[in-house]
Structure formats: structure tokens, C-alpha cells
Amino acid sequence: MLAILGPTAAGKSALALALAERFGGEIINCDSTAVYRGFDIGTDKVAPADRRDIPHHLIDIVEPTVEYTAARYASDGAATIRDIHQRGRLPLVVGGTGFYYRALTRGLFPGPAADQALRRRLEDVGARRGVTFLHRMVRRVDPASATRIQPRDAKRLVRALEVCFLTGRPLTAHFADTTSPIANVDVHAIAVRLPAAEISRRVTRRVDEQFARGLLDEIRMLLARGIPETARPFGGLVYRQALEHLRGVRDEAATRTLIAQENRHYARRQLVWFRKEPNLVWLDGPGESPATIEAATRLVQDWIQT
């Protein structure tokens, strides 16, 4: 399997298309928001017409009202990789969601799924008695998690308690059971990177393009279709800020600036994630440049030979 990773707006999609064409590949999306149908412009999906007949998987696979998760991604991704191998083609995992990539390549522990009712109760406790109260609870039942999780990180504290209550074992105790869903797959990863200033420029341009292509109309249409504002993908980058604008929180110019800024922050967090990935080759990019494509092509040729 080949992975094309990197921060937002670095040209991953273009590079992946070129490599897929060259090596008989099929693309598997690794972007947490592109799985949702109808969220096209803000996620910068490659339009079907631009896919050059390369099959794209795990894009537009669920309704926006569904809560897609890393666990589901790991199993969907593993199944897709198996299918592609059966067809004798090369799976190309492409995207910027580090957590999904890690869930796919290293696996998650085989524990209980999210229990919405329990989570709501725990969140209530956190809201009423303060987040740090949750942290004290975790410290009592799972000291190892309490030292690992930051005291105000409500999401992870809730998860730690959830697992503990549901299984009777601390979260940390489950980690040993973790296995990769693609343990038998040979994984090679390329990450594209660009100087921060360059990312910034590209992000600004992309945000302008997204507005020009009708980002706001896309959102209005989704709302008209009955998608609630609380739907998962509305809570993420681009859509959250654009939605706030539609509600009158700030004008469009300020919204564009804010979205670009959030994109820059996001790019930094992505980089942090990929820096820790083992067996990853960095390519100074942009992904669409002939030099990058050539360098990547050479890498893949080497890997195929060995």
C-alpha cells in the first residue's frame, strides 16, 4: 500500500492521481470530512470529472447525519485495501487526517464503541462539576490514563471513563490488545511538505476559490435539505466558520480571513502528527509539481522492485 500524506493544500490529491495513473492505483480517501456526502466544496474533494477514471474509495460514503469514526475508517479502509489487492491493483491512501491514518495502519484496541447515552451523562457531570472533576474520576479508576490525559481534555476523559465503565477494565489495560487491521500489508508512505509561508499563500487562495465556487450556496442547500447545523461535518474547518457567517456572526471578508487562519493552524497540527510517523519519506513539494511527481515516482519504483 502507498500513502500520500501531508498538510492541507500541499497538493496531495494531484500527486496521488499522477501516481495512481502511473502504477495502476486506486485512491482511498483518508480525510475525516470527505466521507460525508454533500460536503464537497469546503472539503476540496476532487470532482468525479477530474478523477481521470481512477476509482476513488471512502468518499461520499455516509450521510452527514451519521457519526463516522476512526474505528469505522480503520475497518472500511482495511476492507477496501483487501478488495483493491484482489483486483491486483495498488491501494493509495491519500489524505491529511493523521488519526485516521494511524487507526488504519496501527489499529485501535478492540474495545466498546461510543455509548452516546453514557457520554451524555458524563458530559453533564463535566458541565456541572467542572472538567477537572472528570479528571479526578479518571484518576480514581485509571491512574495511568489520568497522567496521560490532560486535566481539561473533556473528550478523552469521557472516553476513558466510558471504556472503564463499559468493560470494567481501565482504558490503558486495553491497549495491549491493539492490532493493526492491515498487519500483513507492506506500507510505504510519502508526505508532501511546503514552507509555512507557502502553505499560507495556497490556503488563502483556496479559500477564495471555495467561496467563488459557491461554498455558501452549498451550505444553504444542505440546510434546506434538512441537515441540522449540529451535523458532524458542520463542526469542522471551513463549514463551522462559514455557518457562523450565515448566522451573522461576522462578515464575509472576516470569515475568509478566519478560515485561512484556521487552515494554517490545522496544517501545523497535521505536521505534528506526520512527524511522528515511522517509515515516512518527506518530499518538498507542492504535490502537483512535475519535480515532486518525478521524485515520488522514483521512490515508488524502488519500493516495487524490493
Add this chain to the structure above:
RNA sequence: GGCGCCGUCGCCAAGUGGUAAGGCAGAGGUCUGCAAAACCUCCACCCCCGGUUCAAAUCCGGGCGGCGCCU
């Protein structure tokens, strides 16, 4: 030429004698079923020189720079 106001981190900005708030930007990081999310950490001896004082970003004098008004 005169008078007045001002000069604190890349930007905004609090602080008027007791040893530099905060916000934005920037950087580093955490991450095992919400991750485009959530959370954490770091980031200034206050334009320069001299003086007063136990102690000055804060007071005084002089430079330099900016802004405004007047001639």
C-alpha cells in the same frame, strides 16, 4: 520655527515608583471509536543617554522618532 500628544514582543494593548496583564500572530507538543475535533506548553528587562530614588516602563532633563495643531 512654536505648542501639544505619543513612543511597552511582529500587531493591538494593560500597567503612572516596587521588579512587565491580556488578545492576535508565531513556535513546539498531546492524541487508541467526536480528530477539519479537543487539549497543553513556550514567546519582552518597556526608543536612546543621563539624573532622582533602597527601587523607574512608570518621576526629571536631554536626544531621536511619530502624530496633531499653530506660524
